[in-house]
Amino acid sequence: xxxxxxxxxxxxxxxxxxxxxxxxxxxxxxxxxxxxxxxxxxxxxxxxxxxxxxxxxxxxxxxxxxxxxxxxxxxxxxxxxxxxxxxxxxxxxxxxxxxxxxxxxxxxxxxxxxxxxxxxxxxxxxxxxxxxxxxxxxxxxxxxxxxxxxxxxxxxxxxxxxxxxxxxxxxxxxxxxxxxxxxxxxxxxxxxxxxxxxxxxxxxxxxxxxxxxxxxxxxxxxxxxxx
Numbered sequence: 001x002x003x004x005x006x007x008x009x010x011x012x013x014x015x016x017x018x019x020x021x022x023x024x025x026x027x028x029x030x031x032x033x034x035x036x037x038x039x040x041x042x043x044x045x046x047x048x049x050x051x052x053x054x055x056x057x058x059x060x061x062x063x064x065x066x067x068x069x070x071x072x073x074x075x076x077x078x079x080x081x082x083x084x085x086x087x088x089x090x091x092x093x094x095x096x097x098x099x100x101x102x103x104x105x106x107x108x109x110x111x112x113x114x115x116x117x118x119x120x121x122x123x124x125x126x127x128x129x130x131x132x133x134x135x136x137x138x139x140x141x142x143x144x145x146x147x148x149x150x151x152x153x154x155x156x157x158x159x160x161x162x163x164x165x166x167x168x169x170x171x172x173x174x175x176x177x178x179x180x181x182x183x184x185x186x187x188x189x190x191x192x193x194x195x196x197x198x199x200x201x202x203x204x205x206x207x208x209x210x211x212x213x214x215x216x217x218x219x220x221x222x223x224x225x226x227x
Contacts, residue, residue, distance in 0.1 A: 001182060003217055005037035005160055007151055008210055009169035010044060010053070012135065013187050016206040018052050024207035027214045028058050034218060037158050039063065041147050041169070041177055043134050045104040046071050046078060060158060063150035066132055066139050066173055068106035070154050081153055082106050082142045085129055092121050108140040134173040135191070148176035168202075168213055169194065185213055 008014050014024065032038055038059045042049060043066040050056055062071040068082040084106045093101055093108070096117055102109045110118065115131050115138045122129045122140075132139045132146065155162060167174075167181035170190040175197060178184030186198035187209035195201050202209030 002164070002220070003036070003166045003182060004164040005039060005155075005158070005166070006031060006214065006217065007039040007041050007165050007167045007177065007181060009147075009171070009174050010040060010042035010049065012170035012189065012206065013168055013174075014040070014207060014210055015053070020053055020055070021207045024211055025055050025058065027211045031214045031217060032058060036217065037061075037160060039151065039154055039158075039165075041151055041167075041174075042066075043107075043109075043137065043139060043173060045102075061154040063147060063154055063177075065104045065107040066134070066141060067145045067147050067150035068141060069104075070150060070157065078105070079153070080105060081150065082145050084108075085127065085140060085142075086125075089121065089125060089127060089129075092125070093118065096121070106141065106145075110138045110140075112136050112138055114138055132173050135171045139173070146176045147173060148180050151177045151180065166213060166217065168210060170206075185209075 014020055039061045040059045041063040046064045057073040059073055064071050070079040085108055090103055090108060098110050098114050098117055118131055118140055128143045129140055130143045162180045163182040165181045166183045167178040168185040169178055170187050175194060184198045185200045186195045187202050187205055189205035202212045204212055
């Protein structure tokens with residue numbers, strides 16, 4: 001299989017402690033030079049990502065807030081795929097003392113164990129929302145939205161099918177998008193649950209693992225999903 005794109009998670013995968021190593025950025029540029037598309041699939045807000053990763057324009061598309069936004073770094077345009085939760089929902093969370101509490105363009109985020117209060121409020125208000133966990137983070141999104149739906153929208157824009165994409169991640173919120181890719185890879189520091197579902201597990205952690213995948217793509221050594 002000739003893979004035409006790499007879709008990578010940010011925190012815990014591409015980045016370690018929020019920072020991408022220079023050698024990983026260089027590897028991404030080398031992969032882009034082969035004509036392959038690069039897609040970043042993150043739970044971060046767009047503004048937060050740009051602040052943490054000024055080199056974001058190396059990517060052709062960014063899926064932000066865990067799925068509901070497609071950001072185009074070259075033109076700085078954002079496509080919003082879903083409606084945010086109602087303001088009354090956020091107000092009620094604040095009233096109940098949920099901290100920290102962050103509202104993006106679509107998602108609402110906090111930390112464990114606040115998911116218990118969040119689920120109570122969702123149920124009491126009868127909202128069509130879901131809670132997605134990410135190594136201690138708690139993200140609230142429309143029920144049908146996740147990293148896979150965001151990646152699907154980005155691939156449609158780029159004219160690519162999921163079968164020609166290599167996906168790489170580290171946490172439970174990456175499972176959906178890795179499952180839709182032609183090759184799903186977990187970095188060595190990934191949760192055991194993700195490793196169990198991945199097609200491959202890298203030897204290296206974080207960016208080192210991403211560089212392994214990039215090198216095998218450039219060398220055409222990546223293996224197709226087992227049948």
